Amino acid sequence: MAAEELRAVVEALRLVDHHVHGAATGExxxxxxxxxxxxxxxxxxxxxxxxxxxxxxxxxxxxxxxxxxxxxxxxxxxxxxxxxxGWTEVTRRLLTAAGVGCFLVETGYRAQQILTPEQMAQTCGATAAEVVRLETVAEDVAADGVDAAGFADRFAAVLDERARRAVGLKSVIAYRHGLDFDPDPPGPGQVRAAAGRWLRRRQTGEERLADPVLLRHLLWTGVEHGLPLQFHVGFGDADLTLYRNDPSLMTGFLRRVQDRRVPVMLLHCYPYHRTAGYLAHVFPHVYCDVGLAVTYTGARSRAVVAETLEVAPFGKLLFSSDGWGPAELHHLGAVLWRRAVTAVLGEWVEWGEWSGADAVRVAQMVGSGNARRVYGLEEPP
Structure with a gap:
């Protein structure tokens, strides 16, 4: 297969962006x-x-x-x-040119400033589904009024309602604590005591949930739903401490949930993308992407994509953009991934290491097929 043929196949893929946020509304x-x-x-x-x-x-x-x-x-x-x-036309052009067929939109971060999943889909003729952020649900429960004794039951009920309309859940425990958390679920008494501490802090203006006991409780409540559970890993803003975002620190938790058959989705992962690939290699329920990393590394993104393809099974890799805000981020996530995959796989075909048919199959798996399988999405018509 010539390089131009591979490029044409990759360009024609209707991608599934399995972790993305809405594009900004307003100028x-x-x-x-x-x-x-x-x-x-x-x-x-x-x-x-x-x-x-x-x-x-x-x-x-x-x-x-x-x-x-x-x-x-x-x-x-x-x-x-x-x-x-104008922002409406800019967003329409950039999202349409990205060639995404389905957006899995995480709605828990500044939702009032961005397009909803439905608006994302309507803007460019795609489909969309929601990924629910656990910490935001807990903060909404607290804002609506609850006491320490009722927190766990109320959170479970609200999450159950939200999860019925979602295809996945997400945790930002990486930001709020780190991935070096106790892998065991906390007991009811621990949860009540932690909820009491947090609810008292909220009265002084500390609304953000960062208590490690409650964060673990959210995770284990989420596990009970059986939906794919996304984790921010690695590169992100200054709220996190990078060395505590190495996904290998989650190994105990990964072992604990393995028998639950809950897919664990490691997002972004840079500079720990090789570690994430190893975890996807050795654990049957672990998957990874390099969404945010591809966008931010720009002209070097092909190196990041190549490194991700070293040990991770090809059925465990997914495409994402992690776009939030300027629609340029959604567009670049797709453009740079397509270019990187075409260059890396094309080179391996040229060297005789891979067949052209295998290159096409892997590109289709990572760009769309793996996400449709793991999240239970319908195949496009």
Whole structure:
């Protein structure tokens, strides 16, 4: 199979973005757009912007043509064109050009600022389903009013209702504590005591759930639903402590839930993507992706994709973009993944290491088939 044939097959794939957030609603000013292109909470050094990055250069190379601009157009011209078209048209163009057939949208982060799953689907003629964030459900339960004794039952009831409409659950315990958590489920007395401590802290303005006992309780309540359970791993904003986000720290938990037949989905994973690949290799219920990493590494994304394909079984790898906010992130997640997969697999075919048919099959598995199987999605017509 010639490189052009493989490229055509990969370009035609209707991807399943198995972990994504909504695109931003409303216009983004210069500062808002710049903030959307970094995991840092701080501005770029004086005289620079967050566009001075692999991600920023990828925006100017791959998103500019979608907005009728030449590749590598200057930032001011890009932002002026973005404003001229308006956010609705920019979002429609970028999401449509991404070629995603199904979005699995995690709705637990700043949901008021982004498109809903239904709006994401309508914008580009795709389908969508929801992934529910456990910590957000717990915070909603607390905000509605509950005492320590009733917290566990109320959380279980609300999660049960939310999970009926969802295809997966997600935890951000990596941010709130770290992946080096006690793998055992806490007892009822421990949960009541922890809920009491947290609810008292909420009265002083500390609304964010970070108690390690309650975080473990959320996980184990989620496990009971049997849905794929997503975990943020590795690269993210400054709220996390990176060395505590190594997925190997979860090994005890992975062993504990193995017999529950709950798929554990390791998201992003950089710089621990090789470790995540190992875990997917040795545990039957572990899967991984490099969604956020592909976007942020830009021109180096093919190296990250190649490293992910080293030991992870090909039936355990999934595509995601982790786009949130500027629709450029959703578009680049797809564009850079397609380019990386085409380059890496094409090279192996050229060297005679792989057949062309195998390259196509693996691209289809990672881009769509694995997600449809694990999440129980219908095949497209």
């Amino acid at each position: 983004l000013d210069r500062a808002g757009f710049d903030d959307g292109l970094t995991e840092s909470a701080w501005p770029a050094p004086e005289g620079t912007t967050h566009l001075d990055s692999q991600l920023g250069f990828a925006v100017r190379r791959w998103c500019a043509p979608v907005l009728d601009l030449p590749p590598h157009t200057e930032p001011d011209a890009y932002l002026a064109r973005r404003k001229e078209l």
